[in-house]
Amino acid sequence: MSEPVIFCDRLCVDLGGMTVLQGLSISVYNGDFLAVLGPNGGGKTTLLRVILGLEKPTSGTVTVFGAPPGIASHRIGYVPQRLFFDREFPISAWEVVMMGRLSRRKLLQRYGGADREKATEALEITGVAGIRNRRIGALSGGELQRVLIARALASEPELLLLDEPTASVDPEMKSTIYDLLERLRERHTIVLVTHDTGTIARHVSRIACLNCTLEMHEKGSTLGRKTLDSLYRYPVDVVEHLDAGGAKPDEHHDHA
């Protein structure tokens, strides 16, 4: 039984006086392909931000590769939600992918041949080598998403974290991205966050639902439909599901 890649124990996070994550415990092991499902505002992105060290937990423990978050950042490849970019920014796809090499280079150290090699390799894996010189704003949603995955891969990560990789991507491109992830899981531990419940179950080994269904039901039924949206901000627990092909969580520890 190896040490978990990500370990959360009774994790609580408050943001601006609001409880976003409460008593969350989960372990992710080497070779896992975990999907975190849940509604918008359910704390999925917050969980990723805590793992990345961008957000501090209010209480509870988090370790990533056995260390507090933020220490092992060079072993993590992060694919953020693509919606947050300035599409007008004058930067080429190639330059975005090269950013993936930042964590491998020191301050003032310039990029070298090895960096360009890794970036080229990453572009080829994600199938966007042909558009490397295009401006970021000229890319389609699917192309941009694959460029962002290439950026994460360029840093040679062991763990890949993806935030809504299939949001605002057309259905055809969705399955292309899932196929890509299917190939990547052979070499990387993957955690992805999504509210796309449809296709995901076929691909991943484990699913966690972030937003306690039990509590949701109770509060939803007593307080009525009107407050449902605000209740969605009361996520709470992680429920681990099992897909048909996956192992039980308990057994999973052993073969990981």
Next chain:
Amino acid sequence: MNTTTMPDILHFEFMRNALFAAILSSVACGIIGTYVVVRKIGFISGGIAHTAFGGIGLGYYLGVNPLVGIIPFSLVAALGIGLLTRKAKVAEDTAIGAFWAAGMAIGVILIGLTPGYAPNLFSYLFGNILTVPSADLKLILMLDLMIALMVWLFSKEFLAISFDEEYARISGLKTVALDLLMLCLIALTVVIMVRVVGIVMVIALLTIPAAVARSFSRTLHGMMVLAIAFSVMFSIAGLWLSWVFDVASGATIILVASFVFLVTSLIKASRFRMAH
């Protein structure tokens, strides 16, 4: 109206100096203006520039070159606004407003305390490229070299914090420190621009050349080179027009820049409408 042709007027030393000042200041505002535009921090730059008025007052009060007085004031403004908004979580426009007004107030009081009349005060507020002394040109050249060196050294880090600050942070960059460094470079650019267009209008030359250049650029470096070219064009055209019509040079440069900006924006808008 003045009928002397451009090559003729270059016989005058003040004209040659003006031309050098136009080119040297364009280098700084093309490079730094590019970051100001893509990061949308024009208002911070305006705040730093106006705070620098306190430095001009200090220069008069101490009887030293006001340009030297501006350096500490603009740097303190850059660091102050940067730290207040990033560390103390003060709203950015509040921090900018406070520094902006406090700097101007200090300037007014120090100039009031200075005995006698404050010569050339108007030129620091609105610029006068025709009165740039050779000593100031050397200072401007030095600051230019420093800005270019810093941007060359930190080019990958500056690109990262400009495009995706969060990713830069995750990659282990000290983003707050880099951010403050960039604000300090803006402060030094303000020092350079004061001679040319004055503290009130610095913000125009920091944003317009880069904004026009952005429509034609695919990379940040390309945008910088183009922004420098546009800035040189605006400055020289403005200088020439101000000579021909015998009007204030700084204001003419700004009007030329604003006019080109308006025209390119309109062309862009009409193309967008035709395409959609």
